[in-house]
Amino acid sequence: MITPRYHREIPQRYRLEGGKCTQCGEVHFPPRAVCRKCGGREMETVDLPRRGKVLTHTTIWxxxxxxxxxxxxxxxxxxxxxGVRLTCMVADAPPDEVKIGTEVEIIFRKLQSDPRWEVLQYGYKAKVVG
Amino acid sequence: MREVAIIGVGMTKFGELWDTPLRDLFATAAAECLEDAGVEREKVQSAYIGCMSGGLFVGQEHLASMLTDYAGLKGISATRVESACASGGAAFRAAWMEVASGMSDFVLAGGVEKMNDGADATYCLATAADQEYEVYNGVTFPGLYAMIANAHMEKYGTTPQMLAQVAVKNHANGALNPKAQFQMKITQDTVLGAVRVAEPLGLFDCSPVTDGAACVLLAPVEVAKKLGKPIVKVIGAGHATDTIALHDREDLAAIPAVGEAARRAYEMAGVGPDDIDVAEVHDCFTIAEIVCSEELGFFERGKAGQAALDGVTALDGAKPINTSGGLKSKGHPVGASGIAQICELTLQLTGRAGERQLKKKPRIALAQNMGGSGGSCTVHILEVEQ
Amino acid sequence: MIGIVGYGSYVPRYRIKADDIANQWGADAESFKKGLLLEEKTVPGPDEDTITISVAAGRDALKRAGIDPKEIGSCYIGSESHPYAVKPSGTIVIEALGIGPEVHVADFEFACKAGTEAMYVAYSHVKSGEMKYALGIGADTSQGAPGDALEYTASAGGSAFIMGKEKVAAEILHTYSYTSDTPDFWRREGEFYPRHAGRFTGEPAYFEHVLSSARGILELSGLKPEDFRFAVFHMPNGKFPLRAGKALGFKKEQLEQGWVVNLMGNTYSGSSPTGLASCLDVAKPGDLMLITSFGSGAGSDSFILRATDRLPEIQGLAPKVRDQLADRRIHLDYGKYVAYRGKIRMNEI
Incomplete structure (x- = not known):
């Protein structure tokens, strides 16, 4: 049953919420309990920008x-x-549409729906900006 | 710290071993290793066993007890070590430390994985990546290395042909290894025309799903000398970790944990990349051998692909890599691979590698074993006393 | 003044042509295209459903509204394809949009009318003074049985509307509803595809309710067809809304802008709301608009709206409906289409 974990990660999966260290300003995604840069332990929630670009990619067959x-x-x-990085699918994209440097926007999609008796799992994907 | 020697090696055949359970894989490799060492099993004080995921592959944890029991070693101190595909290398490091520290004289370092037992291997292996922030979003293990490959191609102009040559070379070596999963030569066309797995990687760019086990026995050099064995010493050991998620690393065309582990091993050994006569490099995917060879300092960044095309890393080349056939052709039972690398290098250093024995007998060898997309790495440097 | 503060629509990228459906089932494509006045329809990707469509449309509505999502007091999703049999769609949508948790949420279902239902209830909350802003969404990934006439039209998409008293871009002047028990179309619990009563869905169902509702609101308002710039009627196919409009005395020019069905298909709960959104995309201050939905079972909701000076300011803040209909379409063949729609029986994991 993935429900507890799924529920815990809704702010990241649905809204792209990161954690900003109140001491040094480092932004983490996902948020961390301890700042990777300065060791600070106080974080504030920040919404990450939804625009970005592809650094590398693959087509999964x-x-x-x-x-x-x-x-x-x-x-x-x-x-x-x-500057925050993440790994995600690029939705609705024929493979040749995605290149290193392609501009994308983060959108909301259903990521997994199997097995049938589990809760549906939603989250972020990227979309090529047209 | 005491100097430590490898005094015995043992390894099962690698492949789809449908009739052999996990426990017997390990027991067989351990028995062969003790026989090779000429050491009675009662002398073994401790064991470290690398296994990535008994829990997922066969539904079995608490492996150290079960495996040592079935190997006839019931009662000894035994620990299972996990660091994804670097589990074997990490087990070797732990065993080496126990001997070097003076705590024990005979310590077994082993590795085992039973991957063909009905589980979805793609799913099991993906647990070595960040479950919540990589795998949840659809990435697979080949997918992570494919993204490294695309970054490397973009940055350095590495080509699919260069990747393919790594597979061609390793299959040529594996064809000479009776324990390899695939004992067949292949051509560039086979690799380039294979079923796509994750662009730009096809099936023949990927190491296979393998059952197998490997063991080595470690002892202090002074004890090894008394046994009259050829002395293969561990002269350098380096271990490094990195972020588990690929996306958190600055340069996606590099695998920094490999470079860092190598730096630490070279420093301890007092040697450099040019001193290495033969290496087993973690070629879970063709691109991995290329990037790791660069991280190990064998080639400048961006040059390892061309070196493969030029035959530099072939059996008769100036810098032979993966004489065993590598993970690609010998097979990749993930927890066992790090130990199998040490087995191969010990055979090469002692002139016992059969048909694939290097013409010029090597003196210094390097084993590099990596976990995940490069979240962990061990490097060990061995030297044979002439 | 009470009305629409922000709106947004979502059109999936995938399409299937009517020709391909006809060819699959040995039907005459030309007569279907002519009879339904439809070229192609939208198809949701395998990762899209009513929830993801609602989030996409809702996000654009928020962009146009320019308000803090926390100020939204209620969120209603109208759909006949809520992904769960039990568990609300709305809870997921509010979390994704950053609304709540102090918010009233409900999922509505009334065949193709659930979208205007959501809009109506959201509007009523604002009108009563209960809340500052309220969100109503109509979205669907509708299913038609393979080979059935419905398969040519049942499509995916949706629109979201934020109602409020401040920052109004289109004032709602009147509302009107007309409802009776008319069983023209239904789906029983556990059934995968809906069933319909053939030609009974026409006169006694669609036209009876659409025309009565439109006539009712015209009478209530004292307005005549010629007073309107645009009129939108639910679009189960291309023909019905044009016939209804003509019967009421509307001209083609008034109907065209909201008539998106020929390229989009019938998005069920999203149908007439998306037609309205297409009108809002181009309307000028002072323009009057009429929208009448229809839901089988059966009933119609009508709204009369008037564009304010703020509308032109927000039209460009998010993608327009007709731009989305034209943008980078990917046409699927029938095999890929049925796979995406989950019409192939697979082994379970």
Whole structure:
């Protein structure tokens, strides 16, 4: 049952909330209990920018079972406008549409829906900015 | 610290071993290792066993007790070590430290993985990446290395042909290794035309799903000398970790934990990359061998692909890499791979590598074993006393 | 003044052509296209559902409204394709949009009318003074049985409307509803595809309710068809809304802007709301608009709106409906379409 973990991560998955160290200003995604830069332990919630660019990417042809219905799909490492990086799928993208440097926007999609008796799992993906 | 020697090696055949359970894989490799060392099992005081995921692959944890029991070593101090695909290397390091510290004289370092037992291997292996922030978003293990490959291609002009040559070379070596999973030569066309897994990686850019186990026995050099064995010494040991998530690393065309582990090992050994006569490099994917060879200092950044094309890393090249066939052709039972590397190098250093024995017998060898997308890495440097 | 403060629409990128559906089932494509006045329809990606469509439309509505999501007092999602049988869609949508937790949330269902229902209730809350802003969304990923006439039209998309008393971009002048028990279309619990009563869905259902509702609100307002710049009627196919408009005395020019069905299909709860959004995309201050929805079962909601001076300021803050309809479409073949729509029986994981 993934429910407790899923619920805990809603702020990150749904709203892209990061944690900013009140001591040194370092922004973490996901938020951390201890600042990786200065060791500070007090964090404030910040909304991350939703625009960014692709640093690297791949097209997954052989996915784990829970992503089977979406294959082939593009996955990318995205750097957001404030420098924070994350890994996510690029939605609705034919593979040749995504290149290193492609501008993307973070959107909300269903990530996993199997097995059928589990809760649906939503989260962020990127979309190529047209 | 005491000087430590490798006095015995043992390894099962690697492959899809449908009839052999996890416990017997380990027991077989341990028995072969003790036989090779000529040491009675009663002498073994301790064991460190690398295994990435008994829990997911076969639903079995608490492995150290079970595996040592089935190896006829019931009762000894035994610990299972996990560092994803670097579990074997990390077990070796722990065993080496126990001997070096003076605590024990005979310590077994082993590794085992039973990957063909019905579990979804893609899912199990992906647990070595960040479950919540990489895997949740659809990335696979080949996918992470594919992203490293695309970054490397963009930055240095590395080509699919260069990647393919790594597979061609390692299969040529594996064809000479009777314990390898794939004992067949392949061509560039085989690699480039293979089923796509994660662009730009195809099936033949990826190491296979493998069952297997490997063990080495460690003892103080002075004890090894009394046994009259050839002395293969551990002269350098380096271990480094990094962020688990690829996206948290600054340069996506590099794997810094490898460079850092190597730096520490070279410093301890007092040698440099040019002194290494033969190396086993963690080629879980073709791109990994290229990037790791650069991190190890064998080639300048961006030059390892061309070196593979030029035959520099082939069996008869100036810097032979993965004489065993590597993870690619020998097989990659993840927890066992780090130990199997040490087995191969010990055989090469003592002139026992059979058909794939290097023409010019090597003196100094390096084993590099890596976990995840580079979140952990061990480097060990071995030297044979002539 | 009470009305729409911000609005947003979402159109999926995937399409299937009516020709491809007809070819699959051995039907004559030309007669279907002519009969339904429809070229192609939208198809949701395998990672899209009513919830993701609602979030996308809701986010654009927030962009246009320029308000703090925490000021929204209620959120209603109208859909006949809520992803869960039990568990609200709305809770996920508010979390994703940063609304609440001090918010009233409900999922509505009334065949194709659930979207205007959500708008109506949101509007009523603001009107009563209960809350400053309220959000109503109509969204669907509707299903039609393979080979059924519905398969040519059942599509995906949705629109979101934030109602309020401040920053109004389109004032709601009147509302009117007309409802009776008319069983023209239904889906029983546990059934995968809906069923419909064929030609009974026409005169006794669609036209009876749409025309009665539109006539009712015109009478209530004292306005005549020629007073309006735009009129939108629910679009189960291309033909029905044009016929209804004509019967009421509206001209083609008044109907065209909101008539998105030929390129989009029937987005059920999202249908007439998306037609309205398309009108809001281009309306000028003072323009009057009429929207009449229809939901099988059956009922219609009508609204009369008037664009304010603020509307032109917010039109460009998010993608317009017709731009989305034209933008980077990906056409699927029938096989890919049924796979995306989950119409193929798979082994469970």
């Amino acid at each position: 052989i996915p784990p079972a829970q992503f089977e219905s979406q294959k082939p799909y593009v996955v990318a490492v995205v750097e957001l406008e404030n």
